Amino acid sequence: xxxxxxxxxxxxxxxxxxxxxxxxxxxxxxxxxxxxxxxxxxxxxxxxxxxxxxxxxxxxxxxxxxxxxxxxxxxxxxxxxxxxxxxxxxxxxxxxxxxxxxxxxxxxxxxxxxxxxxxxxxxxxxxxxxxxxxxxxxxxxxxxxxxxxxxxxxxxxxxxxxxxxxxxxxxxxxxxxxxxxxxxxxxxxxxxxxxxxxxxxxxxxxxxxxxxxxxxxxxxxxxxxxxxxxxxxxxxxxxxxxxxxxxxxxxxxxxxxxxxxxxxxxxxxxxxxxxxxxxxxxxxxxxxxxxxxxxxxxxxxxxxxxxxxxxxxx
Numbered sequence: 001x002x003x004x005x006x007x008x009x010x011x012x013x014x015x016x017x018x019x020x021x022x023x024x025x026x027x028x029x030x031x032x033x034x035x036x037x038x039x040x041x042x043x044x045x046x047x048x049x050x051x052x053x054x055x056x057x058x059x060x061x062x063x064x065x066x067x068x069x070x071x072x073x074x075x076x077x078x079x080x081x082x083x084x085x086x087x088x089x090x091x092x093x094x095x096x097x098x099x100x101x102x103x104x105x106x107x108x109x110x111x112x113x114x115x116x117x118x119x120x121x122x123x124x125x126x127x128x129x130x131x132x133x134x135x136x137x138x139x140x141x142x143x144x145x146x147x148x149x150x151x152x153x154x155x156x157x158x159x160x161x162x163x164x165x166x167x168x169x170x171x172x173x174x175x176x177x178x179x180x181x182x183x184x185x186x187x188x189x190x191x192x193x194x195x196x197x198x199x200x201x202x203x204x205x206x207x208x209x210x211x212x213x214x215x216x217x218x219x220x221x222x223x224x225x226x227x228x229x230x231x232x233x234x235x236x237x238x239x240x241x242x243x244x245x246x247x248x249x250x251x252x253x254x255x256x257x258x259x260x261x262x263x264x265x266x267x268x269x270x271x272x273x274x275x276x277x278x279x280x281x282x283x284x285x286x287x288x289x290x291x292x293x294x295x296x297x298x299x300x301x302x303x304x305x306x307x308x309x310x311x312x313x314x
Contacts, residue, residue: 002311003100004291005060009049012295017288020062023096023104025075030107032087033072036120036285036308037064037098040127044298046093055093063291064097064309065090067105068113068123078107086113088270090126090261098123099291101311111266114273117280124156124282124306129269131259132160135236136168139255140210144169147208149228151200152215153189154180156281156306157238160269161212162187163278173208175200175215179304183281204228213237213244226252282308 003020025031043063045051071085081087089110091097096104113122136142148165152158153174165172166188174189181192193203195215207230213222216239226235226245234253237244244254272278283305286294289312297303 015292036123064099067098
């Protein structure tokens with residue numbers, strides 16, 4: 001089968017599109033014929049060797065944390081999944097990923113794919129959808145009527161976060177640049193702040209219950225978000241290289257989010273999609289052989305929106 005792998009850490013040119021032996025599922029695993037994976041910024045950080053502490057991988061390594069595809073073989077002890085099932089999942093980050101024609105996955109990370117979008121497009125959901133879900137519901141405990149600030153709403157996580165927060169009955173204030181402001185508005189944001197022209201600390205004039213930071217902002221910008229949160233509120237931060245700010249005197253908690261795979265939560269997101277209550281946006285569809293070039297574009301800041309990566313059928 002074909003796969004993209006890197007045999008050493010480094011720049012995007014360490015990625016190779018090559019022939020690899022087709023894997024055989026072990027106990028508790030299934031083999032998936034990949035319809036698509038997606039590109040996530042963490043893929044570039046793993047490839048570059050910057051995540052060897054928290055995410056140790058064995059070289060050569062195949063990237064691709066998200067998977068959408070069709071089960072084609074079962075390992076011993078797998079129940080509840082059958083050959084021919086269309087599934088999606090967030091794969092273990094330290095294992096081989098889905099930038100390949102076939103991938104092995106633990107059966108317990110998979111959930112049936114949504115029927116309301118093409119199977120390949122569903123690869124755009126797992127990691128970013130779960131990040132938004134866990135930030136809002138697990139950590140911030142969002143409730144109807146709250147005021148929610150989503151900083152960096154124009155990215156892939158932000159699109160889901162705006163939709164989920166709005167569905168939960170929140171008043172959503174989002175920051176986004178001109179390129180993504182229309183998409184953020186259509187996702188349901190009540191207010192959109194152009195972060196390229198306006199400081200969020202000036203634009204937000206009433207306290208919020210939750211500030212969710214999804215943007216790689218400067219440390220002082222991140223710290224300023226805590227001043228916008230009411231006493232007893234929370235700041236949730238996904239940029240893990242900077243700790244979330246807090247204010248103990250006002251009981252404002254800072255929470256750092258490390259997304260985890262959760263098939264049950266993913267199933268809830270799938271149900272929302274199939275009910276027409278959650279939209280999946282795909283900015284680009286890139287052939288697997290062009291994944292090295294996609295990594296190179298991402299390193300230059302030239303990738304915008306969610307990109308799925310599609311293996312050839314042969």
